[in-house]
Amino acid sequence: MELLKVSSNSNPRQVAGAIASVIRDHGHAEIQAVGAGAVNQATKAVAIARGFLELDGLDVVLVPTFAKITIAGQERTAVKLFIESRQVLVPAH
């Protein structure tokens, strides 16, 4: 699945549109953000995407975690935000 990489220059509304699209197609999405500005834009994007997805009857939540990644040969700590639908699981019968 596509990893959405968000930077401090990302437009939260555009990222929100991308999140909503991935959620509609796959039911979950994954954002990677490195640095305070990027984490801020990503978190705001999820708040905006919640509004878009509410119109589809979807209630998404965020699961934040840390990940070690390598950028230009340097190890950095990224914040990964998993976005998941908080679905009421309907038993299959």
Added chain:
Amino acid sequence: MELLKVSSNSNPRQVAGAIASVIRDHGHAEIQAVGAGAVNQATKAVAIARGFLELDGLDVVLVPTFAKITIAGQERTAVKLFIESRQVLVPAH
């Protein structure tokens, strides 16, 4: 319920301890963050708190939203992060 106010100078590990404590007592918590640095510290704090709470068998998720607040007579947009325990819905049969 206590509102946890996080700033860019907050220590994420200390905030994580506070989140875990409120979650254990109340089952949910609420963080307010104004500005990119504060949102970043708050999001990292939740990632750390998830680790603490996993040891208690609790799986918490984040619901980000916006709120208008007034600081020193100025209207600002804060990010509110609601932290909730993710329920596993057991089908009633």
